[in-house]
Amino acid sequence: MDYRRSYIKQLFELAPGTEATAFGWVKTRRDSKGLSFVQLNDGSTFKDLQVIVDEGVVDPELLKKVTTGSCVAFNGVIVESPAAGQAVELKASSLEIFGEADPLTYPLQKKGATMEFLREKAHLRVRGNTFGAVFRVRNQLSQAVHQFFDKRGFHNIHTPIITASDCEGAGAMFQVTTALEHGADGYKLARKDPADDFFGKPSYLTVSGQLDAETLALGMTNVYTFGPTFRAENSSTSRHLAEFWMIEPEMAFCSLEGNMNLAEEFLRETIQHALDHCGPDLEFFNQRIEPELLKTLTHVVESGFERMTYTEAVKHLEASDENFEYPVSWGTDLQSEHERWLTEVKVGRPVILTDYPKEIKAFYMRLNDDGKTVRAMDVLAPRIGEIIGGSQREERLDVLERRILEAGLPIDAYWWYLDLRRFGSVPHAGFGLGFERLMMYVTGMKNIRDVIPYFRTPGNADF
């Protein structure tokens, strides 16, 4: 056995009459008088290979072991299919069983299961239509991300996953420590002083690579990170994970306008890549998961994003007849219901909001001349809400120092971040994009736990 053999995807391309061997996992077997039909899939493509087993070709006792979930190989000949449903099929001449799957105990059945049930069987759900398609799209989108940035001369950089700077300010963090010992009677403090801990001070899993990415951008011009990110928020919603993958470009010599252009190009180009490379998978999502999917994806690729300032958005919201649960007024943060209304009702496509009040945004965002707003942007998309958050960064040392102090943050901890403004500072900008949010948008999947192989949420770290 060797990895160099044909995938089922390739068998579909073979001319009728060609001898071939198909390896894969059985979706179903249907018996009829005189012949059996086996649906075989190896994850290489959405479509199953239909294998025809004429009566008497293989030992009936062996054929009985070809059940849903079993792993087998069929040797045979590719033939044109006499029935509708597939152009070609494999006419079997021999069968090898690699691993049986007892139908009495195999947890998955050939007919539909709920997403909630499949989450409990996350180690096996990839064998079904939905999750095979999800992870093929995930792969293609991941490739598209790197291609997108590579084409534009961005350098892929790897920022640390463990960080000792507790100054990132983007939500609750997971502490990394060797100061605790875990025994039968629970946790025990082995070292009391943080100075005695592994890194000599408190350390955490990263909540963002942005600050590190900024240091790389101020020297390599255009860079991006694409890696795991951790938030210890106790948030249990369909769009939050404790561990997720984030894409963070950072660009020197760049304003908020350039940042918006990149964000828009990014979404359009990666979605186009999925449309080009995941046709059958997206077709499936369109049929079974989200009926408007292909329409909206095509629409996004073809039309520009709407851009409006926070101030304009508040005016639109105040002028609408909608009965919002939370009132809107200038200076308050927009609620989910407001963001949804803007992108779904008011605009009907993705919208980029800019220039938020400084009080509701992070300290590092560049202060506008009005002294009240900052050069922030949020990209909102129908169905999923906020998909990108970014800003032009404050490059002026005195302004940045003032904003750190105003925010009540420990200015000493930012010595290296402030050094960027002391030595060779330049206007720069960047954004963060949750990869799983993009996945939700492209696949139409309703829950973020279903677009990552193994999800991490409060109370759940199985598999």
Added chain:
RNA sequence: UGCCGCUUAGCUCAGUCGGUAGAGCAAGUGACUGUUAAUCACUGGGUCGUAGGUUCGAGUCCUACAGCGGCAGCCA
């Protein structure tokens, strides 16, 4: 973390007024010369989430806990 909902067969769910449980699908067996979420017939399958409480009697009413889900906040 707050609010709401759910928990009954392998899965998805019914279960009336409180009187010891039912369907579809799945699975097993058989039938059918081309099925494609195959079809048809038959068969087996249950400590009703856990622990208390009310009651002659609890799947059903009450309390607590657990798990899951939805929404909100936080954000990506």
